[in-house]
Amino acid sequence: MIGRITSRLQDFFATKNDLLILTTSGSGGMEAAVVNTLSPGDKVLAVSIGSFGDRFAEIAKIYGADVQKLSFEWGTAADPDEIRKALSADSFKAVLVTHNETSTGITNDLAAIAKAVHEFDPSTRSGQGVLLIVDAVSSMGSMPVETDAWGLDVVVSGSQKGWMVPPGLAMVAMSQKAWEASAQATMPRFYFDLARAKDFLKRGQTPWTPAVSLFYGMDMALETLARDGKEAVFERHRQFGQQTRDGVKAMGLRLFADERYASNTVTAVRTPDGVEANQLRRLVQQDFNVVLAEGQGKLAGNVFRIGHLGYCSEKDIDDTLLALRETFAKLGHPVPIG
């Protein structure tokens, strides 16, 4: 079963690289990506456009990397030219980047970022280039990520996003360059040791007891996704994203994200003056059994988020928009039909 799951995941990751499945949540997968490829003191450029970008930087820092943060205003995407500039100013071992930033509802242009990073990849001279380490927790399986074609060295996802499975599994794809880095990397690792996971996978096993029930879930979900075909799955998410944004704007609400980079898996919406986002969320859940996510970090109270990935339908989104409209009216802020 683990072989079948792995191979179907590799299809969605668009990779021939090794892919390991860990019993942990997405943040544990991010930690695995860092500690398996880096050593204390390594210079790391951490690109951040929100709280998950901050988290990636924090992990690298805690394990002793020399982290330079390149932060962009929340609600905007990372600018590949700024990444180019930072990379030319210093010599970095790795770049950490979030593909889809759940906290703000932005999808970075990962292909363009990868292109910028690889311009500075000295691998053509020395055989050991800048590692591109990607948090694709909330994008993989819902939108195209071309691991091999874009040259992504480490790519992380998590079971509870597009895969439609409860939380508890993280997947990490490792390129040949990542394995070479791993052989030199001295950050300590035991539970998250990917070389050990690779060794056990040869026998269809995991080094530690796996979350068996979630593997069964992944097997079933991937069968469904494979039947639909990945292009159909990606198209479905494009439609979910568009439908949500169109509905929200028709209600006269403002998107938090720069719409050119708006995510197709999550939409962050600003609440109008006089409406407290968490009160709105409570009422929507109480009256309609629809759970909206809260604004993270500095956005708490001013933003709510609509998830539209995985096991989701056009009707789910319609129902959510209707629930919002009714609740705005109840709060004394009537809005047009979304």
Place this chain on the structure above:
Amino acid sequence: MIGRITSRLQDFFATKNDLLILTTSGSGGMEAAVVNTLSPGDKVLAVSIGSFGDRFAEIAKIYGADVQKLSFEWGTAADPDEIRKALSADSFKAVLVTHNETSTGITNDLAAIAKAVHEFDPSTRSGQGVLLIVDAVSSMGSMPVETDAWGLDVVVSGSQKGWMVPPGLAMVAMSQKAWEASAQATMPRFYFDLARAKDFLKRGQTPWTPAVSLFYGMDMALETLARDGKEAVFERHRQFGQQTRDGVKAMGLRLFADERYASNTVTAVRTPDGVEANQLRRLVQQDFNVVLAEGQGKLAGNVFRIGHLGYCSEKDIDDTLLALRETFAKLGHPVPIG
């Protein structure tokens, strides 16, 4: 729900200490116990009676502890006097010990070991004593562990053992002394940071996305266990252990474990000359749908193991013994009725 689960777990752990639930398997819980309380260079006495004791030592070593191993022959229990001797010969920051060693089917006399450790506890003088860090992954919830009364500083368990829930959650109890050590401990930690978990628990949350489906399972299982009462649960496991050992011996088979310390959750059995343990296991599974565990490490091929914990009944054990008898006959090694 997390509050209710935590409080029912504290009852089984017999502790008023903080208890944190992590999305990881038992080995991740063991790593959390080490990295939250120790610093590189700390002298650690790692008591090992099998492969899980070896694993605990390995974790501490990988994270830079100065590990002295005190190993006992597989199939025997740790001798508290030997621990006393080792502790008097040097100054240790912590002792790592396995309560129930799954690989050999031995339960250490943890009360006696704790007594030996605390004789060398300088806390009565300096306020900071030897930390006693316990792997109770496969005992907690099935046999008595008196966390507070025995003075256990860090105690780890895992959802898939006596708790009857699929794998994927580890629980870690931390004493006040363990928290004080934690404040000084410099081993790096992010995903397994227990102080962060404690902070989020105050709000009924976890720092990272939890394995939600397994939390629902724990909630249901603990309701059942609380209804039975922990004394009844422990007595049931005493009977399972006795029934299994009596049956195995009546078939003329030899227990691997020193019977004075034989575990009530798992029984390791030596195969007689001429019977390959893994062939036996395959046939038992194929013909009777009964899964026996393989011998771990150096025991592979000569030992099989019967698990009898959690969701288990007298009839399950009878059926297993019958399946074994039929399979021994099929292999040309008839044995008496067990």
